[in-house]
Amino acid sequence: MKREERLVTQITPKSEDFSRWYVDVIRRAELADYAPMKGMMVIRPYGYAIWENIQAHLDRRIKATGHVNAYFPLFIPESFLRKEMDHLKGFAPEVAWVTHGGQEELEERLAVRPTSEAIIGAMYAKWIQSWRDLPVLINQWANVVRWEKVTRPFLRTTEFLWQEGHTAHETEEEAREETLKILRLYQEFIETELAIPVIAGKKTSKEKFAGALETYSVEALMSDGRALQMGTSHHLGQHFSRVFNIRFEDRNQNLQYVWQTSWGVSTRLIGAVIMSHGDDSGLKLPPRIAPIQVIIVPISIGNWKEKVLPVALDLEKKLAAAGIRVKLDAREEYTPGWKFAEYELRGVPLRVEVGPRDIKENQVILVRRDNGEKLATSQDNLVERIIDCLEAIQKNLFTLALNFQKENTHDVDSYEDFKKIIEERRGFIRAWWCGEVSCEEAIKEETSATIRVIPLEKIREGEGCCLYCKKKATDYVYFARAY
Amino acid sequence: MKREERLVTQITPKSEDFSRWYVDVIRRAELADYAPMKGMMVIRPYGYAIWENIQAHLDRRIKATGHVNAYFPLFIPESFLRKEMDHLKGFAPEVAWVTHGGQEELEERLAVRPTSEAIIGAMYAKWIQSWRDLPVLINQWANVVRWEKVTRPFLRTTEFLWQEGHTAHETEEEAREETLKILRLYQEFIETELAIPVIAGKKTSKEKFAGALETYSVEALMSDGRALQMGTSHHLGQHFSRVFNIRFEDRNQNLQYVWQTSWGVSTRLIGAVIMSHGDDSGLKLPPRIAPIQVIIVPISIGNWKEKVLPVALDLEKKLAAAGIRVKLDAREEYTPGWKFAEYELRGVPLRVEVGPRDIKENQVILVRRDNGEKLATSQDNLVERIIDCLEAIQKNLFTLALNFQKENTHDVDSYEDFKKIIEERRGFIRAWWCGEVSCEEAIKEETSATIRVIPLEKIREGEGCCLYCKKKATDYVYFARAY
Numbered sequence: 001m002k003r004e005e006r007l008v009t010q011i012t013p014k015s016e017d018f019s020r021w022y023v024d025v026i027r028r029a030e031l032a033d034y035a036p037m038k039g040m041m042v043i044r045p046y047g048y049a050i051w052e053n054i055q056a057h058l059d060r061r062i063k064a065t066g067h068v069n070a071y072f073p074l075f076i077p078e079s080f081l082r083k084e085m086d087h088l089k090g091f092a093p094e095v096a097w098v099t100h101g102g103q104e105e106l107e108e109r110l111a112v113r114p115t116s117e118a119i120i121g122a123m124y125a126k127w128i129q130s131w132r133d134l135p136v137l138i139n140q141w142a143n144v145v146r147w148e149k150v151t152r153p154f155l156r157t158t159e160f161l162w163q164e165g166h167t168a169h170e171t172e173e174e175a176r177e178e179t180l181k182i183l184r185l186y187q188e189f190i191e192t193e194l195a196i197p198v199i200a201g202k203k204t205s206k207e208k209f210a211g212a213l214e215t216y217s218v219e220a221l222m223s224d225g226r227a228l229q230m231g232t233s234h235h236l237g238q239h240f241s242r243v244f245n246i247r248f249e250d251r252n253q254n255l256q257y258v259w260q261t262s263w264g265v266s267t268r269l270i271g272a273v274i275m276s277h278g279d280d281s282g283l284k285l286p287p288r289i290a291p292i293q294v295i296i297v298p299i300s301i302g303n304w305k306e307k308v309l310p311v312a313l314d315l316e317k318k319l320a321a322a323g324i325r326v327k328l329d330a331r332e333e334y335t336p337g338w339k340f341a342e343y344e345l346r347g348v349p350l351r352v353e354v355g356p357r358d359i360k361e362n363q364v365i366l367v368r369r370d371n372g373e374k375l376a377t378s379q380d381n382l383v384e385r386i387i388d389c390l391e392a393i394q395k396n397l398f399t400l401a402l403n404f405q406k407e408n409t410h411d412v413d414s415y416e417d418f419k420k421i422i423e424e425r426r427g428f429i430r431a432w433w434c435g436e437v438s439c440e441e442a443i444k445e446e447t448s449a450t451i452r453v454i455p456l457e458k459i460r461e462g463e464g465c466c467l468y469c470k471k472k473a474t475d476y477v478y479f480a481r482a483y
Numbered sequence: 484m485k486r487e488e489r490l491v492t493q494i495t496p497k498s499e500d501f502s503r504w505y506v507d508v509i510r511r512a513e514l515a516d517y518a519p520m521k522g523m524m525v526i527r528p529y530g531y532a533i534w535e536n537i538q539a540h541l542d543r544r545i546k547a548t549g550h551v552n553a554y555f556p557l558f559i560p561e562s563f564l565r566k567e568m569d570h571l572k573g574f575a576p577e578v579a580w581v582t583h584g585g586q587e588e589l590e591e592r593l594a595v596r597p598t599s600e601a602i603i604g605a606m607y608a609k610w611i612q613s614w615r616d617l618p619v620l621i622n623q624w625a626n627v628v629r630w631e632k633v634t635r636p637f638l639r640t641t642e643f644l645w646q647e648g649h650t651a652h653e654t655e656e657e658a659r660e661e662t663l664k665i666l667r668l669y670q671e672f673i674e675t676e677l678a679i680p681v682i683a684g685k686k687t688s689k690e691k692f693a694g695a696l697e698t699y700s701v702e703a704l705m706s707d708g709r710a711l712q713m714g715t716s717h718h719l720g721q722h723f724s725r726v727f728n729i730r731f732e733d734r735n736q737n738l739q740y741v742w743q744t745s746w747g748v749s750t751r752l753i754g755a756v757i758m759s760h761g762d763d764s765g766l767k768l769p770p771r772i773a774p775i776q777v778i779i780v781p782i783s784i785g786n787w788k789e790k791v792l793p794v795a796l797d798l799e800k801k802l803a804a805a806g807i808r809v810k811l812d813a814r815e816e817y818t819p820g821w822k823f824a825e826y827e828l829r830g831v832p833l834r835v836e837v838g839p840r841d842i843k844e845n846q847v848i849l850v851r852r853d854n855g856e857k858l859a860t861s862q863d864n865l866v867e868r869i870i871d872c873l874e875a876i877q878k879n880l881f882t883l884a885l886n887f888q889k890e891n892t893h894d895v896d897s898y899e900d901f902k903k904i905i906e907e908r909r910g911f912i913r914a915w916w917c918g919e920v921s922c923e924e925a926i927k928e929e930t931s932a933t934i935r936v937i938p939l940e941k942i943r944e945g946e947g948c949c950l951y952c953k954k955k956a957t958d959y960v961y962f963a964r965a966y
Contacts, residue, residue, distance in 0.1 A: 033606065035556045036563075037593070042606055045551035045621060052552065068528035069535065073518045074595075074626055074642050075579075080519075096558075097583040098595065101630035101641075102576045110520065112557075112581065112595070123516065123525055138528060143557055143626065147584035158584075159557050333615075 011345070013280045018224040023153065025274055029283050029346045032153045039151040039158035043267065046346065047154075049291035050270055051161065055141065057193045057288065058163065058265070061185055067137040067165060072119050074143075075110035080118040083243040087117065090210020094146040096158075112145040117211060117236070117262055120166045121244035128168060128258060130249045135178070136168040154271030155228070155483050162266035168246065168258040172237070175259035176214075179235040180456075182263045183216045186231040194269060195286040195397035196220045196276045197405050198230055199428070199478055201453025206437050209262075213237030219452040219478065221405045222275035225426025227452050227480035230272055231265035271483075276401050277370075283347025284369050286397050287390040294319055294386060295343045296328040299336050299355025307359050315352065315364070315382065322383050324390075344369060349393045350386065370396050411460070415467050418479070422447050428480050430459060432473035434466030443468055443479070452478040494828070496763045501707040506636065508757055512766050512829045515636045522634040522641035526750065529829065530637075532774035533753055534644065538624065540676045540771065541646065541748065544668055550620040550648060555602050557626075558593035563601040566726040570600065573693020577629040579641075595628040600694060600719070600745055603649045604727035611651060611741060613732045618661070619651040637754030638711070638966050645749035651729065651741040655720070658742035659697075662718040663939075665746045666699045669714040677752060678769040678880035679703045679759045680888050681713055682911070682961055684936025689920050692745075696720030702935045702961065704888045705758035708909025710935050710963035713755055714748035754966075759884050760853075766830025767852050769880050770873040777802055777869060778826045779811040782819050782838025790842050798835065798847070798865065805866050807873070827852060832876045833869065853879050894943070898950050901962070905930050911963050913942060915956035917949030926951055926962070935961040 011028055012020040026032050031047030034040075043051065059069075075098060081088045096112040099105060113119065124136060145159045154160075165182060169175040187200050198218040208215035212234040220230050240246070241257040250256045277284040287293050298304055298312045312328050319326040329339050336353070343351060353365040364382065366375045370393045377385055408427030412418045418429055433439065433451065444450050460476045467473075494511055495503040509515050514530030517523075526534065542552075558581060564571045579595040582588060596602065607619060628642050648665060652658040670683050681701040691698035695717040703713050723729070724740040733739045760767040770776050781787055781795045795811050802809040812822050819836070826834060836848040847865065849858045853876045860868055891910030895901045901912055916922065916934065927933050943959045950956075 033609065035602070036605055037556060037558060037560060040556040040558065042556065043554040045553045048553045049551065051554075068532065070528045070531045071526040071534075071644065073520060073523040073525065074628065075520060075523065077520060093585045095585060096581045096593075098579045099582045100580040100592075102578060109583075110579075119518070122519055126516065145557065161554065 011280070011282060014223075014278065015280070021278075021280075022271075022275060025278055025282050025345075026153050031270065031274075031283075034153075037158075039148055041153050041157050043161075046291060047270060050273070050285070050289055051267055053289040053291070054193070054269055055163075058189055059141075061189055062139050062163070062165065065181065065185060067139045067167075070138045070140055071142070072116050072123065072140060074113055076113055076116070076119045077108050077110055079108060080122060081111055083118065084211045084240060086239070087211035091115070091146075094148065096145045096147055113142070114144055114146045115262075115264075116140065116142070116144075116164055116166065117240055118244075121240045121246060124166075124168055124241075124258070125244050125246045128246055128248050131170055131251050134168060134170050134248060134258065135174065137165075138167065139163055139165040152271075152483075154274070155268055160266050160268065162264050164262060164264040167261045168241070169260070170248070170250065170256075170258070172259050175237075175261050176235050179214070179216060179233045179261045179263070182261070183218060183231075183233040183456075186218050186233065186263075186265060190218060190220070190230055190269070191398065193286065193288045194273055194276075195288075195394055195401060196230070196272055197398065197402040199453055199455055200457075201455040201478065203232075203453060204437070204440055204451050204477075206440055207451065209234045211236065211239050212262075213239065216456075217453055219480075219482075220272055220276065221408055221428055221480070222272070222483070223278070223404060224275065225408055225481075227428065227478075227482040228268070228272050228275070229452070229482065230269065231263070233263035234261060236260040236262055277397055278347070281341070282345030284397065285347035285349060287349040287394045290347065290349050291325060292327045292343070292346070292348045293324050293390055294326040294350045294352060295339075295348045296326065296352045296354065297336050297339045297343075298328075298330055299353060299358075300330075300332060302356045304356060307356055308354055311359060311379075312354055315354075318383050319386065322387065324383075324386065340367075350389055352386070368393055370400070412467070413464070418443075418449075418467060419447055422449050422479075422481060426481060428452070428478050430476060430478055431467040432464035433475050433477045434469055434471045435474035436466075436469065436471075439466055439468040448481050449479045450482055452480050452482060454478075494763070494765060497706075497761065498763070502635075504761075504763075505754075505757060508761055508765050508828075509636050514753065514757070514766075517636075520641075522631055524636050524640050526644075529774060530753060533756070533768070533772055534750055536772040536774070537676070537752055538646075541672055542624075544672055545622050545646070545648065548664065548668065550622045550650075553621045553623055554625070555599050555606065555623060557596055559596055559599070559602045561592050561594060563605060564594055566601065567694045567723060569722075570694035574598070574629075577631065579628045579630055596625070597627055597629045598745075598747075599623065599625070599627075599647055599649065600723055601727075604723045604729060604743075607649075607651055607724075607741070608727050608729045611729055611731050614653055614734050617651060617653050617731060617741065618657065620648075621650065622646055622648040635754075635966075637757070638751055643749050643751065645747050647745060647747040650744045651724070652744075653731070653733065653739075653742070655742050658720075658744050659718050662697070662699060662716045662744045662746070665744070666701060666714075666716040666939075669701050669716065669746075669748060673701060673703070673713055673752070674881065676769065676771045677756055677759075678771075678877055678884060679713070679755055680881065680885040682936055682938055683940075684938040684961065686715075686936060687920070687923055687934050689923055690934065692717045694719065694722050695745075696722065699939075700936055702963075702965075703755055703759065704891055704911055704963070705755070705966070706761070706887060707758065708891055708964075710911065710961075710965040711751070711755050711758070712935070712965065713752065714746070716746035717744060719743040719745060760880055761830070764824070765828030767880065768830035768832060770832045770877045773830065773832050774808060775810045775826070775829070775831045776807050776873055777809045777833045777835060778822075778831045779809065779835045779837065780819050780822045780826075781811075781813055782836060782841075783813075783815060785839045787839060790839055791837055794842060794862075795837055798837075801866050802869065805870065807866075807869065823850075833872055835869070851876055853883070895950070896947070901926075901932075901950060902930055905932050905962075905964065909964060911935070911961050913959060913961055914950040915947035916958050916960045917952055917954045918957035919949075919952065919954075922949055922951040931964050932962045933965055935963050935965060
C-alpha cells in the first residue's frame with residue numbers, strides 16, 4: 001500500500017513548475033502517454049472518454065444548426081495544396097508527405113491532411129451547380145497531421161483529432177453570418193460544457209488562417225496566465241472557390257463563385273480543461289464532460305460488506321438509472337484513503353463516502369472536488385441531491401474560472417505598464433492598437449505577447465493612441481502570452 | 484421536372500449488371516463519391532449518417548462488454564512492423580509510407596497504419612506490468628490505409644474507416660474466449676441492426692490474418708451470390724507479445740507473455756447493406772440504421788397547404804418526439820411522384836403519403852420500401868402503428884435475406900457438382916475438406932472459390948472425403964466466390 005500512496009502524490013506542485021505539473025497530471029491520471037515517435041501521443045481510455053463527451057456535446061450543437069457530417073480522404077495531392085499559395089505557404093513546413101504506396105514510388109506525392117480545405121474544395125466543385133445546392137453545411141470529425149517542432153500533449157502534437165466544418169454559401173453576408181454563428185456556438189459550448197469562459201473576437205491579419213479572408217477565434221486564459229486559442233472560425237471569402245472553381249448558377253442565371261467558411265476545435269480542448277481547472281491534487285473535471293461524475297467509496301471497516309456495500313450498490317444502480325456516470329470502487333486491495341487521492345487526481349467531480357457510522361445515521365458524505373466541501377447528506381432523495389450538487393459544481397467551476405479571468409485582465413495605456421504586467425503577472429492585457437502589423441510584431445518581439453483577438457464586444461468607449469507607436473488607435477484589443 | 488424524373492431511374496438494373504448497379508446506387512443515392520486520387524472515396528453525408536448509426540449500435544455493444552475506447556497514432560515506424568515478420572510480409576505490399584516531415588527527410592520512414600497491432604503492442608509493453616493490469620480491453624475507431632490495386636467503393640478502398648479492438652489477457656483460454664465472444668457480438672449486431680444473416684466460423688490457415696494464431700470471421704451472402712467477409716476476430720496468441728515484449732508478473736510472481744486478440748469491422752458493412760437488400764429501384768435500408776426512417780410526402784393538390792400540410796407537420800413533430808428519424812418533404816418544386824422515386828432510391832424504409840382525400844377519411848397511406856405494400860391506415864394511434872411497421876420491416880428484411888441465403892446454400896459431395904453450381908448459381912457451397920492447403924489452393928485456382936469459414940456450428944454428422952483429393956476429410960466447410 002505504501003508505494004501506491006506515494007504514487008498518488010507524485011505530481012509536481014502547480015505553483016512550482018506549471019509545465020511539469022501539466023505533464024505529470026496527464027500521465028498520472030492516464031489521460032495520454034507519449035508514443036515512441038517524436039511529437040506523437042496516445043490518448044488513453046480516460047482521456048479519450050473526455051473527448052467522446054466533448055464530441056457528443058458539440059456534435060449535437062453542430063447538427064442542431066443544420067450541419068451534417070461526412071468524411072473526406074486523409075491524403076491530398078501536392079498539386080491541390082499548391083493551388084492556393086497562401087494556404088500552401090502556411091502549411092508546407094508542417095506537412096507529412098507520403099511518397100510510396102506499397103513497393104512503388106508515387107508519381108505525385110500526397111500530403112497527409114493538415115486541414116481539408118483543398119480536398120473539400122475539389123469535391124464541392126463537383127457537387128455544387130446551382131443556388132439550389134446551397135448552402136452546403138458539412139462537418140468532419142477526423143485526425144490531422146502537422147509536423148510540429150515543439151510539441152506538448154493535447155496542446156500541440158504532430159497528429160491530433162478535431163472537427164472541421166466546411167460550408168459554402170450564395171452570398172458573402174451569409175458566409176460571414178455562418179462564421180460568427182459558429183464562433184458563438186463554440187463560445188456557448190465551451191462555457192457551458194467545459195466551464196471555461198472565453199473571449200470571442202477577430203484575429204489580426206498577421207494571425208489569420210493561411211488562405212482566409214478573416215479569422216475569428218475564442219480565447220481562454222489558462223491558470224498560469226497564458227492564453228490558449230480554443231477554436232477558430234474562418235471566413236474564407238472566395239479564395240478557395242476561385243482556385244478550385246466552385247461555381248453555381250445564381251437566381252438570375254449568372255455563374256458565381258461560392259462564399260466559404262471553415263471552422264474547427266480539437267483535442268487541444270482537453271489541455272484547456274486541465275490547465276483551467278486543475279490544482280496541486282490533479283485534475284478537476286466539469287461534471288458534463290467527466291467520464292466518471294460520481295465515485296462511490298465504501299469505508300471498508302468492520303462489517304462493511306454486510307452493512308455498507310449493499311447501500312453503495314443500491315446507490316450506484318439508482319444513479320446509473322438516472323443517467324449519471326457513476327462508479328463504485330469496492331476493491332479491497334486499496335484503502336479508502338488511497339482511493340480518495342486517486343479519484344481526486346483523476347478529477348472526479350463528486351465523491352460519495354459511505355461507512356458503517358453513516359448507515360446508522362441514514363446519511364452519506366458528499367465531497368466536492370471543486371472546493372473540497374464535505375457535506376453529510378441524508379439518504380432520502382439522494383439521487384436528486386447528487387444531481388443538484390453536480391450542477392452546482394459545474395456552475396462553480398465556471399464562476400471560479402471567470403473570476404480568475406477577470407482578476408487577470410488588465411487595461412493599460414502605457415507600454416511600460418504593459419511590459420511590467422506581462423512579465424510579472426501575465427494574464428490578458430487590453431490596450432489600444434493602431435492596426436499596423438509593425439507595432440504588433442515589435443510588441444511580440446519585445447514582450448512575447450501577441451494580439452489574441454480584436455473583441456466582438458465593444459469594451460472601451462472613446463478614442464485612444466496605439467500602445468506602441470502612439471498614433472491614433474483603431475481597436476482596443478486583447479494581448480497575452482499564448483500557448 | 485422531366486429531367487429529374489429521368490435521373491431517378493438512371494440506375495443500371497441489378498439483374499443486368501450487378502457491379503454497375505452497385506456503383507450507380509452509391510452515386511445516385513449520394514452515399515459516396517470518387518475522390519480525385521485513385522482508389523480513394525469521399526463518404527457523403529447520407530452515407531456517413533448510416534456509418535454513424537452503425538457506430539452507435541456497435542459502440543454500445545463494445546462498451547457493454549467492458550471495453551473502452553482510446554486513440555493510437557496514425558504512423559508506425561517501419562522497424563515496429565518489421566518485428567513480426569509474418570505481419571510485415573502480410574502488409575508490406577499495401578503500406579503507404581511517409582518519408583518526409585515538412586522540408587526534412589525522416590531518418591526512419593513511417594507506415595500509415597494498415598492496422599495497429601504493432602504500435603499498440605509497443606504501448607501495452609509499457610502499460611502492462613502485473614496480472615492486476617489485465618485484461619486490457621481497448622477499442623479504437625480510426626481510419627486505416629491499405630494501398631489496394633483494385634478498389635470498389637466501401638468494399639475495398641485505399642483508406643477506410645473501422646474499429647479495431649485490441650485486448651491482452653492472462654491466459655490463452657481467456658484470449659480465445661474473448662475472440663469468440665466478439666465474433667458472436669458481431670454476428671448478433673449484424674443480424675439485428677443490419678438485418679443480414681451471417682455464418683460464423685474459423686478461417687483456414689491460408690486465409691488467416693498476418694500474425695494471428697487463429698482468425699475467425701462472420702460471412703454473409705450478397706444478393707449476387709458472392710460472399711462478403713463482414714468482420715474478423717483474431718486470436719493472436721503470443722506472437723506480438725513476444726516481439727514487443729509485453730510481459731506481466733503472474734499470480735505466482737513469474738514473468739509471462741500476455742495473450743492477445745484483435746478484431747474489427749469497417750465501412751465495408753455499408754457495402755454489405757447495399758448488396759444484401761437493394762433492388763432495381765435502389766437502396767433498401769433497415770430501419771435501425773436508416774438516416775431517415777420515415778419520409779412524409781404531402782400530396783400537393785387542391786388546397787393541400789391549408790388541409791394537408793398541418794396534418795403532415797403535426798405527424799412529423801409527433802414522430803420526432805417519439806425518437807423516429809423523420810423527414811417531411813414539402814418542397815413545391817418537386818412532384819410527389821418524383822419524391823416517391825427519390826426516397827425509394829435512397830432506401831427510406833417507410834413512406835407516409837397524405838392528400839386531401841386521406842384527410843377526409845382520417846387516414847394516411849403507408850408504403851413499405853421492403854415489399855412495396857400500401858396500407859391505408861387510420862390517423863388514430865398513428866405513431867404506434869408506424870413504430871410497429873418499422874419493426875416489421877426490419878424483421879422482414881432479415882427474413883428475406885435469410886431465405887435468400889438458405890436457397891443459395893448447397894451441400895455437395897462431388898467436385899463436378901461443385902464446379903457446376905459455382906459457375907451457374909454461385910452462393911455458398913458446403914462440402915467436406917481434408918484440411919490441406921494444397922486442395923484449398925487447387926480449388927481456388929480452378930473455380931475462384933475460396934473456403935470462407937469452417938463453421939462453428941456442426942452442420943453435418945458423420946465422416947466424409949475431401950471434395951478434391953478424396954482423402955479423409957477433417958471439416959465440413961463453406962466455400963464461395965467472394966468479394
